Amino acid sequence: MLDIRIYYEDTDAGGVVYHANYLKYMERGRTEALRSLGFEQRQLKQDEDMVFALTRTDLHYKRPALLDDLLTVKSELLLAKGAKMVFKQRIYRGDMLLVDADITLACISTTGRPKRIPQAILARLEQE
Numbered sequence: 439m440l441d442i443r444i445y446y447e448d449t450d451a452g453g454v455v456y457h458a459n460y461l462k463y464m465e466r467g468r469t470e471a472l473r474s475l476g477f478e479q480r481q482l483k484q485d486e487d488m489v490f491a492l493t494r495t496d497l498h499y500k501r502p503a504l505l506d507d508l509l510t511v512k513s514e515l516l517l518a519k520g521a522k523m524v525f526k527q528r529i530y531r532g533d534m535l536l537v538d539a540d541i542t543l544a545c546i547s548t549t550g551r552p553k554r555i556p557q558a559i560l561a562r563l564e565q566e
Contacts (some may be wrong), residue, residue, distance in 0.1 A: 440467045440511045448537040454502035461495065462536050464527045467511035468541070471525075473511050475562055486556055487547050490523065494542035501536045503529070509536070518563045521552040 442463050450456040468490075468533040469479060483487045502508055510530045521544055529537040547553045555563075 440470045440513075442477060442509045442511060444505055444507045444509065446505060448503075449505055450551075454504060455507075457499065459498065460499075460529060461492075461543065463509065463511050463529060464525075464539060465512070467513040468525055468528055469513070470541075471513040477562075480481065482559075486538065486559075487502060488545055488553055488556070490498070490520070490543040491546050494540075495546045496540040498538045499535060499536070500538065501531075503531060503536055507531050514565060516540075518555055518560055521554050 440463075444455055448455050448459050472479065479489070483560065507532070512528045512530065514526045516526050523543045523545065525541045525543070527537075527539045527541055528535055529539075545553050545555050
């Protein structure tokens with residue numbers, strides 16, 4: 439879980455959070471979810487020559503977030519197999535669901551080639 443406060447810079451001319459910003463919040467949520475399992479993206483890049491590339495997003499915007507809202511990003515890993523990870527991510531304001539998303543990532547090397555997720559990492563992810 440990750441809490442995010444909405445600032446003026448996050449909003450559009452209509453006074454609501456600009457739609458693309460939700461992807462930023464979800465990126466932060468995934469990063470913190472991995473960090474909570476002991477994986478830092480900088481270290482994965484250095485030690486495993488592994489980074490994640492977004493390959494698919496399916497977002498359902500249910501309600502807008504507004505200036506000064508405190509949002510919570512919840513991230514759940516649904517699948518980690520081969521060179522692919524799938525997350526279910528939801529953004530809430532209190533108990534109210536604002537955005538529901540399915541996010542697919544490819545695991546790639548720093549040269550851009552697909553790279554299988556190392557078995558040690560898969561084992562740790564499967565424990566959670």
